[in-house]
Amino acid sequence: MADNHPILHFLAPTGAPGRAFDAEEQAVLDRLNQKVAGESSLDDLLDLLFQGVRELYPCDRIGLALAEDEGRRIVAQRYRALYEPVLLRDGYHEDLAGSSLQRVLETNCARVIYDLPRYLAEHPRSQSTRLLIREGVRSSLTCPLRVKDRSVGVLFLSSREPRAYTPYHVQLWMELAERLSQAVEKAWRIEQLTAANQAYNEMLAFVSHELKNPVASMITDARVLTGGYLGDLEPRQIQKLDRLIEKGNYLLDLVREYLDLARMEGGHMVLRPEEAPLGALVESALDVVQPLAEARRMRVERHLPPDPAPVACDPSLIRIVLVNLLGNAVKYGAEGGLLRVTVERHPDRIAFAVWNEGPGFPASERTRLFRKFSRLQTPALQGRKGTGVGLYTAWRIVNLHGGRMDAQSQEGAWAEFAFDLPQPLPSPQA
Structure with missing residues (x-):
């Protein structure tokens, strides 16, 4: 033509x-x-x-x-x-x-x-x-x-x-x-996906950051009331406020998880390794979940090595991992059950494990773990809130350290989430 x-x-x-x-x-x-x-x-x-x-x-x-x-x-x-x-x-x-x-x-x-x-x-x-x-x-x-x-x-x-x-x-x-x-077309689609992912990370960080302070303030105000600082309350009023505090803490946990995810995926979560005291690292994570564990009448056991030598890691990031695993153990564990934290030293690595009595998960669901926004689909866990963000972020942090994370379970009896970190940590070039 x-x-x-x-x-x-x-x-x-x-x-x-x-x-x-x-x-x-x-x-x-x-x-x-x-x-x-x-x-x-x-x-x-x-x-x-x-x-x-x-x-x-x-x-x-x-x-x-x-x-x-x-x-x-x-x-x-x-x-x-x-x-x-x-x-x-x-x-x-x-x-x-x-x-x-x-x-x-x-x-x-x-x-x-x-x-x-x-x-x-x-x-x-x-x-x-x-x-x-x-x-x-x-x-x-x-x-x-x-x-x-x-x-x-x-x-x-x-x-x-x-x-x-x-x-x-x-x-x-x-x-x-x-x-x-x-x-x-291939290059254009890659650019579009990259731009969309960047916008998603920015939105995630912005929304999470904007929610954090108001939710924390609401929890503080509710605790002021239940503590009697503004006068005595009736038992029914205290009960309602306690439920409000519980829901506020749940929202605050979600905000923290999404902030961690935004930092990780936005490239702002950088490894800053140091020699951290092992006992203080574990206790600082336990302090976060202790109130909820007490509310669910769970017994907490610690099995730490007698050797006081520090662990090579980024303590702020590993604390995020431990808080996530301990929080899940409390949230999904059996009320009145046992929660056990174990740390073992090996010649080339240090291994952490969080074990809890509870419903666990079937072997068929194991592949869903450590994937973004993936949640276990089991009858025993129905009605228990979760996002699939925390475990994914924990896995990314452990991977950033050059370590590995895994999980085992006996359905209806127990579950254990474990990770290890190489000692010393690999160099950034490696």
Whole structure:
């Protein structure tokens, strides 16, 4: 299919002339086809393409634009140019309805504009053409990017010379089109996922941080009332306030877990190892869960090594791990049951274990552990609140130390969560 318009030419893939490429052109095409698939970022992909394309085409500028909003608009994403200033920059967008670009995307035709000033005279509403002319561009080749039956976007090749592109240049493009289109879509999706994950982490941290202080303040106010500091209360009033405090503590635990997760996934949780006193590390974690353990009438046993030697770790992070494991043992353990903390030294590592009497979990559910937002699906644990965030964060912290975490259980009897840390810790380079 060809349009003999003196300014504008559309050429479908099947309409390209069948002229054979010379050896140098074929070598460049083969090299680009081999390399584009390995690039995972749009910037690296465009750098590679700009360098290679200039061996095949007259090209002073290359631009990548992607279709958005179900093909209703086109948005500039990246460009490379041999000149300054560049006026049509990343983020520029135009609606596609009624434009010649719409035809490129819908029909998979390449578009050749031989003379941009004349094209602008006939299409005065084209702001992108106006900007390119101000940059000194005089002709362009627009190449469609298509993956199977989906239009991904377009690649613009621009020259500061008029009539720089011919149908033969379209034929060259068709040799790159399929693999390059796939590489562009892959890199774009990776960037979108990265941006979405960053936004998720920022939202998680913001919401968790904003909830933390009000919830803690509510708990403090309730304790002031139950303590009688503002006058005596009736037993029913105290009972209601105790339930409010319990629910507030649950919310505060959730906030802490999500703050830890946001720090970890946002890259803000950095290992700062030191030699920490083992006994103080364990006791500081037990202090956090002791009130709840007493409320559930649980007996707590400690089995620590007599050797007072310190443990190499980041104590603030390992405290998060221990608080999580101890908190789960209290939350999911049997009321009035036993909770046991064991620490053992080995020649090359130190091992921690938290054991509790309780419903445990079946072996079939073990694979759900230590995965983000994953919760055990067992009848015995129904109605017991959890998010699947704490264990995942604990696993990440132990992994950050170069250690390992595991869990064992006898369903209906007990559960044990354990982790070990190498001693000494591996170097950051390792």
